[in-house]
Amino acid sequence: MTLLITGGTVVGPSGTYPADVLVEGEKIAALFAPGGGPDGVETIDATGRYVIPGGIDAHTHMELPFGGTNASDTFDTGTRAAAFGGTTTIIDFAVQRTGEVVQDGLAAWHAKAEGNCHVDYAFHMILGGVDDDSLKAMDQLVADEGISSFKLFMAYPGVFYSDDGQILRAMQKARDNGAMIMMHAENGIAIDVLVQQALARGETDPIHHGLTRPQALEAEATHRAIRLAEVAQDCPLYIVHLSASQALEQVAAARDAGRNVFAETCPQYLYLTLEDQLGAPGFEGAKWVCSTPLRSGREHHHRDLWKGLRSNDLAIVSTDHCPFCFKDQKELGLGDFSKIPNGIGGVEHRVDLVYQGVVDGKLSLERWVETISTTPARMFGLYPRKGVIAPGSDADIVLYDPAGRTRISVETHHMNMDHSAYEGYEIAGKVDTVISRGTVVVADGAYHGRRGHGRYLPRSLSSYLV
Ligand code: DUC
Ligand code: ZN
Ligand code: ZN
Secondary structure (H helix, E strand, O other): OEEEEEOOEEEEOOEEEEOEEEEEOOEEEEEEOOOOOOOOOEEEEOOOOEEEEOEEEEEEOOOOEEOOEEOOOOHHHHHHHHHHOOEEEEEEEEEEOOOOOHHHHHHHHHHHHOOOOOOEEEEEEEEOOOOHHHHHHHHHHHHHHOOOEEEEEOOOOOOOEOOHHHHHHHHHHHHHHOOEEEEEOOOHHHHHHHHHHHHHOOOOOOHHHHHOOOHHHHHHHHHHHHHHHHHOOOOOEEEOOOOOHHHHHHHHHHHHOOOOEEEEEOHHHHHOOHHHHHOOOOOHHHHHOOOOOOOOOOOOHHHHHHHHHHHOOOOEEOOOEOOOOOOOOHHHHOOOHHHOOOOEOOOOOHHHHHHHHHHOOOOOHHHHHHHHHHHHHHHOOOOOOOOOOOOOOEOOEEEEEEEEEEEOOOOOOOOOOOOOOOOOOEEEEEEEEEEEOOEEEEEOOEEOOOOOOOOEOOOOOOOOOO
16 A cells, blocks of 8 residues: 655654655655655645654563563553554563573563554563573574563562672673663662561551662662673663663763663653652552652652753663553552552553653654654664664654644553553643554544554664674
């Protein structure tokens, strides 16, 4: 099918300019000066809209078994919600549990996703146990499976935790095979001591989840990860869900020193706070229990994170989409905050929430597109197939209406959650039309996509490495 998108303003890494975009089949075929495209083809009028590459959410957890339950979005419900929000690619985390064969964990993730996704998907691999076998498996996944990034945890002892020796070995392997090490940087051993002490004092409310995970323990782990990567001869390192000013200082210092260190943040750390959300009365705050935790609004985390996005010390905004319903799931932690499943759902709202930063004068239009699409594609080996409006790229295209408005609510969202972390938020801007590999999947607020349209994307190495 041939489709011409006319009258819009293309936004991408090379700037913002009026252009008509020709789509042939699943690919972008050409860009024309306005009015320069062929006649007699199906046309979408994008007048007054931004034409941007489909969003890439580089951090999701569909169906993750965690905290005694499973994340409530399946690949079906979660990728459909992603499409509604202008995200046309997700990179989810396949899981190797401690004692499990890495390839078995990956096969289980393929089985969950295959035939169920509405948009394209790729995988990172969580290593829950670093040993001789999993180190060997890293080479095989990079060479044969299109998986070029591995997540390790300095938190969650007894679940996903790796000690410093394991981390160093995985980093040395990544240095050799070109993979990216993604790090959950929180000192989980120290956090567990604080958690036990808080519970012994009778401090059981959700806010204590945040108070027992102080930013010093995120900054310390971030620093340690950076130094371990240095010992591993500057292994590429990507800090996930960075939430705190002091952790950002560590990343900025490493980047100033020319190191292969990158980081992402998430909308929850740009908008929500420990006091207002996690500290909501009664058990309500459980909705916002996630790790790393929301930070204090009395400090300057929001300001510093937006600045980090401008300066590229923070390269990407991902969601860490890990939804749990309040009823029966978050409620597992009634009377004990440490039993609340960790996670916030937001895959549907990232494109809008970061656009609000443009409206508020905190980010340029181009930086918006970079942080939600182009940089994730480059960081994780999907560029230029994804992340750019250019001939030869997949026709993953979002028409974004700056004059529209988005109101976020559980009443209207499409994620499989019984609450919204952003209930009542109003965004000046709106996802208007979403195209995934040449197929219109969302238009006029209605869904036209289908389960099974989304394909697995084998990835190459990061474009940011020399
Ligand atoms: N943090 C969360 O909040 N949920 C899933 C895993 C993680 O690291
Ligand atoms: Zn994590
Ligand atoms: Zn995560």
